Amino acid sequence: MKIARFLYKGKEGFGIVKGGQIQVAEGDMFAEFRPTRSVYPLEEVKLLPPTRPSKIVALGLNYKDHAEEIGQRPPEEPIIFLKPSSAVIGHLDDIIYPPMSQRIDYEGELGIVLGKVTKGVAEKEADKFILGYTCFNDVTARDLQQKDRQWSRCKGFDTFAPVGPWIETDIDPVGLKLETFLNGVCRQSSSTSNLIFTPRQLVSFISQIMTLYPGDVIATGTPSGTGPMEVGDKIEVVIEGIGRLINFVKKE
Template identity: 55%
Template structure:
């Protein structure tokens, strides 16, 4: 099942379920179950938004063996987590804004987990019960500012630097999924979640012992090797096996 969040032709916002070329609207957010409202829209009549509205995005740094190697990092002794603000979130087909303070903005394709219920100090064994589904994520990064600052808040936190979507896919096994970035039709990243250093159940367990996770929160599980720069005018796509394609456009407003 693919769960979407969308703007209808009357500009009202809904969650829904994608079925072929139609979207069946939900009566309420999907975190406590699926209940249809009876409204049905043609897909080409709605605008897809980010498929959830997280209170926070918890991201993983250096969580693929291949990415650790290309960046010259040692394997971390514990998951390396950082936050992106909710104001960074954009959805499919939206613009990534290149900030004037950066000279290098990179793509980072990632599998993301969407949380369905409040989670606090959950065991690893129970962690999967807290998952609504999975989506594509682009952890956009001002690489020069990351190196300059020595910590990642500014480099990762600009508005539009958390692209999410196009939907939340349920019922898939995340343990061996191909994760790719395509830039202007050319493949730049090609990895697989089998290369994750810390698996998803452990990540939820670990993060929930630091902070409470809320319905709609996102955990972005890290990027494989092959990161690189984007430029204004580029089209960037994150493609994940079993989910689909998240497409965004790089632009500059200054």
């Protein structure tokens, strides 16, 4: 099931995406909800970010091919950092190129969306706390990352967390093809089978550190092939069985 948030004639809602339509739902998307009889064509709605996270917990160096690309050993434990919720944008929204950076990069990723309050969860129980999966782009000001030697500024700008277009609730996250296209050219092509730490391991590990809330996102890291974007570029993160997240780079 694909769950999306949308804006239709000035009113926000959420529903179930089926083919080229969205069936409006009532209730709480993180608890109990039911479909209504209202159905809108997808082209008539504005897709919103599928979740409003209290935080985004992101991963550094979590793909085997990316570790090989930069000549580093795979970490013994997940390397985590936070992106602010103010960075979140949705499908077809603009990534704003900040004036204080001279290089911003795409990083296509699989996103985990939590469905319940999650604290101290065992790996074998992790699936019970996951609502589903989505596409994510961990946009990064690479020059500032190298300058600051830490990641708060370079990954925290407004619009630096595109997520969407929806949440897929019925999919096995292992072995999914992940691709990133820059202006129609494939720049990243990998599989979630190359993840060093699996979604279940990540949910368990992070929940030992901090409480995760419904709607929070875990960005599971990027494979090899990251690179720069320029003003005017179109960037797409495509994950097998989930969908295609499209954004455009604009000048502030």
